[in-house]
Amino acid sequence: MTIKLDANKIKLYSQIGTRATFGLACIELLKSYENLMICTADVSTSAGLDRCRKKFPNNYVDVGIAEQNLIGVATGLSDLDFKVITTTFSPFQTLRCLEQIKVNLGYMKNKIIMVGLASGLVLGPLGFTHASIEDVGVLRSIPNINIVCPSDSGELIKSLEESLLSKNSTYIRLTGGSNNKIINDNDYKFEIGKSIELLKGNKVCIISNGQIISECLDAAKKLNEDGISTSVINMHTIKPIDEKKIIEIAKKYELVVTVEEHNIIGGLGSAVAELLTRLKNSPPQVFIGINDYYEKGGNYFYLKNKYSISSDKIFEKIINTYEQFKKI
Amino acid sequence: MSNLKKYNQSFTDTFSLNDEKKLNDLKYNEIDEWDSIGHMTLIAALEESFKISFETDDIVDFSSYSKGKEILLKYKVKIED
Amino acid sequence: MQIDTQSKEKVELLSNKIRKKILLMAYSAGESSAHIGGALSTVDIVSTLYQLVFNISRDRFILSKGHGCLTYYAILNHLGFISDEELLTFEKNGSILLGHPVKNKDKGIEFSNGSLGMGLSIGVGLALGYKRQKKENKVYVVLGDGECNEGAVWESFMCANKFNLDNLYVFVDNNKYQQTGSNEEILVNNNLSEKLKTFGWNSNNINGHDVNQINKFLTDKVENKKPNIAICETVKGKGISFFENNNNWHHSVLTKKNYELALEELDDN
Numbered sequence: 001m002t003i004k005l006d007a008n009k010i011k012l013y014s015q016i017g018t019r020a021t022f023g024l025a026c027i028e029l030l031k032s033y034e035n036l037m038i039c040t041a042d043v044s045t046s047a048g049l050d051r052c053r054k055k056f057p058n059n060y061v062d063v064g065i066a067e068q069n070l071i072g073v074a075t076g077l078s079d080l081d082f083k084v085i086t087t088t089f090s091p092f093q094t095l096r097c098l099e100q101i102k103v104n105l106g107y108m109k110n111k112i113i114m115v116g117l118a119s120g121l122v123l124g125p126l127g128f129t130h131a132s133i134e135d136v137g138v139l140r141s142i143p144n145i146n147i148v149c150p151s152d153s154g155e156l157i158k159s160l161e162e163s164l165l166s167k168n169s170t171y172i173r174l175t176g177g178s179n180n181k182i183i184n185d186n187d188y189k190f191e192i193g194k195s196i197e198l199l200k201g202n203k204v205c206i207i208s209n210g211q212i213i214s215e216c217l218d219a220a221k222k223l224n225e226d227g228i229s230t231s232v233i234n235m236h237t238i239k240p241i242d243e244k245k246i247i248e249i250a251k252k253y254e255l256v257v258t259v260e261e262h263n264i265i266g267g268l269g270s271a272v273a274e275l276l277t278r279l280k281n282s283p284p285q286v287f288i289g290i291n292d293y294y295e296k297g298g299n300y301f302y303l304k305n306k307y308s309i310s311s312d313k314i315f316e317k318i319i320n321t322y323e324q325f326k327k328i
Numbered sequence: 329m330s331n332l333k334k335y336n337q338s339f340t341d342t343f344s345l346n347d348e349k350k351l352n353d354l355k356y357n358e359i360d361e362w363d364s365i366g367h368m369t370l371i372a373a374l375e376e377s378f379k380i381s382f383e384t385d386d387i388v389d390f391s392s393y394s395k396g397k398e399i400l401l402k403y404k405v406k407i408e409d
Numbered sequence: 410m411q412i413d414t415q416s417k418e419k420v421e422l423l424s425n426k427i428r429k430k431i432l433l434m435a436y437s438a439g440e441s442s443a444h445i446g447g448a449l450s451t452v453d454i455v456s457t458l459y460q461l462v463f464n465i466s467r468d469r470f471i472l473s474k475g476h477g478c479l480t481y482y483a484i485l486n487h488l489g490f491i492s493d494e495e496l497l498t499f500e501k502n503g504s505i506l507l508g509h510p511v512k513n514k515d516k517g518i519e520f521s522n523g524s525l526g527m528g529l530s531i532g533v534g535l536a537l538g539y540k541r542q543k544k545e546n547k548v549y550v551v552l553g554d555g556e557c558n559e560g561a562v563w564e565s566f567m568c569a570n571k572f573n574l575d576n577l578y579v580f581v582d583n584n585k586y587q588q589t590g591s592n593e594e595i596l597v598n599n600n601l602s603e604k605l606k607t608f609g610w611n612s613n614n615i616n617g618h619d620v621n622q623i624n625k626f627l628t629d630k631v632e633n634k635k636p637n638i639a640i641c642e643t644v645k646g647k648g649i650s651f652f653e654n655n656n657n658w659h660h661s662v663l664t665k666k667n668y669e670l671a672l673e674e675l676d677d678n
Contacts, residue, residue, distance in 0.1 A: 015372040020365050037541075048365050058541055064571070069530045069564035076534015079519075080542065100527055100561075108512045108521045178368070 002032045002161060005154050005187040013153035016048075017178030019117055021153040023048020025160055026085070030056045033164065037061060037077050041070045041088040047117055049087075067092045071100035071112070078110045083164055089123070090116035090132035090173065094139060105169040106142040113163045113170050119149075120175040120210060120261035121303040128294045131303075136238055137266020139171050146170040146192055147239040149209040149268075151183040155236060158190035166192055175261050176211030177300060183213050183234065195242040201229035204318060205249050207272055208259040209236045215304065216259050218311035219318065228322055238268050246275050250282040255325065257286040257318055259309060264289040286321050288314055331378075335400075335407045338373040339393065342366060354393040378405050412624050416461060420620045423456040423487065425675055428648045430483035432671050434499040434506075435663040441500040444508065446645040446658040448479035450584040450617070451551055454641060455480050457623040458549060459488070467546050469535050471520060473528025474553035474582060475509040476660070481518070482506055490517030526559025528552070529579065533565050536577040536636075550579045555587025558596050563608075570609035573634040578627060581638065582617065584645035586656045602640045610638045617641025649674050 003025060013021040026038050026049060039061040044050050053060045061077075063070050067088060074084045087093065093116040094101070104110050116135055123130040139147055146168050150156040156174060163170035170192070183198065190196075198213070199220050208216045213234055220230040233249070235242060249256060256276065258269035269287040276282040290307050304310040308317065329337075336348050343361040345351070356362050362370070371387055374380075374396075380403045382390075390396050397407040428449060435443035451474075463470065465488065472481045482499065485491045491506070495516075498504040505513055509523025522528045532550040539546040556562060569577055587595050605612035611631050615622040617639075626639040645659070646652025649671045663671075 011376070012369065012372050015375070016365070016368040020368055023365055037538075045364060051360075051363055051365055054360065061537065063564070063568050066561075066564035066568065068527070068561040069533070069568050072527055072530020072561070072565065073534035073537060073568065075520075076531045076536070077538045079531070079535060080538040082538060082541075099524060100530070103521055103524055103527060104531070 003028045003157050005157065007186060010154045010182055010185060013157070014180050014182045015178065016153070017180055018150070018153050018156050018174040018176060019046065020048040020178070021156055022087070022115060022117075022160075022174070023050070023052060025157050026052045027055060029160065029164070030059055033083055035082050037074075037082045037084045039063065039070055039074050039077070039084060039086045041065055041067050041092065043088045043117065046089070047087050047115075067096040068100050071097040071104055074112045075100070075104040075108070075110045078112055084111075085113045085115060085160070087115040087117060089130060090119035090135050091130065093117070094132070094135040094171065098138060101139070101145070102142050106144050109144050109169075111167070111169050113160070113172065115160075115172045115174065117174055118177075119173045120212070121307070122175065122177045122300045124295075124298050124300060124303045127297045133261075133263045133290045134266070135171070135173060136262050136268065137270070140239055140266060140271065144168055145239070146237065147173070148192060148237050149173040149175065150236055151210060151213045151234050152176075152180060154182070154184050155190065159192075159236070162190060162192045173210065180211055181214035183217075193237045193240045193242055195236065195245045196234040197231065198234050199230070199232040201231040203228055203253065204230040204255045204257060204322060205233060205253040206230060206257045206259055206318075207233045207235045207246075207249070207268065209234060209238065209268060210261055212259055212261040212304075212309055215309060215311040215314055219314035222311075222315045223318060226319065228319065230318070235268060235272075238271050241271050241275065243275055246272060247279065250276055250279050253283055255286065255318070255322055256283050257288060259314060260289040261309060262289055263292055265292055284325065286317060288317055331405060331407050332409060334377045335374070335397070338370060338377050342370045342373050351393050356391045374400075378403065380405065411621055412461065417620050420453075420457050420460045423460050424452050425678055426487065427452050427456055427480060427483040428675050429672065430486060430496060431479040432663065432668055432675070434479050434482065434496055436665070436668040437497045438500040438663075440662055441508070442660050442662050443479060443500070444476040444660045445479070445663065446586070446652060446656065447474065447553065447582070447584065448477045449647050449649070449652060450643040450645045451477050451480050451580075451582050452648065453618045453620065454551065454580050454582065454623055454643075455484055457620050458627065459484055461624055462627045463549070464547075469519065469532070469546065469548045471528045471532045471548070471550045472510060472522055473532070473550050474525065474556050475523030475528070477551070477553070477582070478508070478510045481510060485517040488517065490515075525553065525556040526561040529562055529565040530568075532577060532579070533569050533572075533574065536569070536574040537572050539576055540572065540574065545576075547576050547578060550577070552579060552581045553587070554581055554583045554585065554592055554598070554601075555595070557581065557598055557601065558587075566605065566608045566610065569636040574636045575631075575634050577636040579636070579638040580617070581640045582643050583640050584643045586645045586654075586659065588659060590656065605638050605640070609635055611635045613639050615639050615641055617643035618647060
């Protein structure tokens with residue numbers, strides 16, 4: 001562990017947002033790992049990496065707007081025992097170079113950490129060429145790649161540190177903007193593949209990840225006040241998913257709800273469902289997320305509402321479904 | 329602590345500076361540490377110190393140590409020498 | 410400077426040996442078929458490189474046109490990485506030797522190639538990494554001419570120029586054919602040498618079957634920090650008269666009769 005997380009730092013990282021936090025984290029990591037290379041496709045300032053570029057020019061590579069080459073170059077570097085982190089905006093990090101990801105990271109198992117900037121809906125005003133609701137689904141079907149969606153800026157730092165230690169490649173999906181919500185307000189233990197219980201209840205279990213967890217926590221608070229005891233689980237790692245926890249959840253709860261800032265096809269909800277459906281007895285599952293269509297553009301708040309993944313819409317959906325099931 | 333001391337400390341802490349005398353002439357992007365990340369860190373430090381929340385326009389306009397003092401007046405924070 | 414007769418003969422012997430191994434593997438693949446034409450066109454490039462220049466403990470080789478792997482397996486067999494028995498498992502069930510190279514460092518197969526347009530990029534990464542580590546290692550990449558249809562190849566060309574990768578040597582196997590027809594029919598991409606000059610490369614047109622010209626490209630020192638490329642005029646199916654310039658031999662079955670006829674021609678040389 002290289003970067004200390006205390007309450008003050010956590011507050012700062014939340015204020016500056018995940019992208020600037022990523023830039024600061026890279027500088028700290030470069031002090032500990034002299035064989036670390038940060039590779040980008042013309043996004044230095046967008047990724048908070050401008051300072052990194054100036055301070056560590058020998059550990060920084062900008063290939064220009066050429067994401068296929070980005071992954072290829074990163075692969076060559078990884079072959080020489082460099083630790084490699086690549087980054088650009090989510091759609092370009094995952095879709096433009098998907099075949100290179102498949103062959104070089106999945107098939108050849110060359111280890112690279114890919115950080116997808118501004119995934120989910122936060123770039124809504126720029127339209128869905130830049131907003132990203134497909135990345136998890138698409139990467140899930142490539143073997144040998146971890147997929148992590150940190151809940152806040154502090155968790156991003158932990159994801160980076162753990163990814164550097166993992167033997168597999170990792171895709172880290174960043175969501176939210178600056179002044180993002182703090183989900184973890186103190187230091188804590190983080191392990192890829194091990195979910196974290198944020199709120200403990202016993203009737204309904206919400207499984208979620210990324211910044212959208214803040215909406216889940218608000219919804220759960222209301223549900224608890226209304227007498228529907230609700231848990232919230234931070235399932236930050238979609239692959240390898242925490243199977244042990246999901247099996248426990250299946251035994252204990254009356255209703256499972258997955259909430260994701262992603263298409264409900266292929267992402268967290270699908271991953272949970274794939275396990276639940278193999279069990280002899282499992283509770284019904286509500287899929288809350290993006291319903292497989294592209295909205296008109298709009299800001300983060302607007303789009304969360306439109307897609308019904310804001311806290312009040314999550315609350316409504318859960319309370320209605322719970323009451324419905326109770327009647328059956 | 330006086331407002332001036334709090335104001336200065338935000339700068340010296342954020343940019344790891346030793347010399348308070350040089351603060352008066354400090355401008356955005358004129359030292360390495362006051363880049364875009366440094367700027368957001370400074371804003372966060374000032375918000376914490378003075379318990380205020382800057383508007384986006386003011387964050388963009390905050391281009392120097394002296395300009396910052398003007399902007400803080402909007403938030404009813406007077407930095408007196 | 411011309412290479413001496415003895416060295417030239419060694420290269421020619423090696424080329425002949427490789428061509429025979431290519432035929433052997435293709436024949437043993439039976440109905441799985443093999444990419445014969447595009448392997449034969451690269452033989453002289455690869456044997457000159459490995460016989461005269463390549464430093465096995467230092468340098469790196471990427472066959473970006475992965476379907477030309479019969480040549481690659483044959484040279485790795487010559488170097489002792491792949492056994493004679495293993496060569497005969499080519500394209501058989503459970504084999505480590507498939508129709509495109511699959512990464513297997515123990516067998517000398519450095520990377521999995523075959524999806525065209527991706528290998529040069531890895532080569533650029535290697536060359537850049539060696540520069541950053543201040544090492545003297547060189548990187549050699551073989552591209553296909555059809556492969557240069559892929560946009561990703563051009564991303565790599567631009568990148569190599571940006572980082573002054575003079576430790577990178579690229580061969581384009583310009584045999585004028587791609588999968589379903591000639592380059593002229595499918596997608597014209599002429600004047601590669603001139604194009605690469607404008608991309609900031611040391612760029613040359615050479616005869617891809619002339620040992621002297623290949624060696625000259627590899628050994629002439631140009632102190633201008635530019636990456637190096639040779640557009641090699643080659644013949645698809647080179648070495649066997651009824652394969653040459655016949656695109657039916659891009660990927661096909663080698664029958665016993667054709668195998669024996671081909672071997673006869675090689676034995677006459």
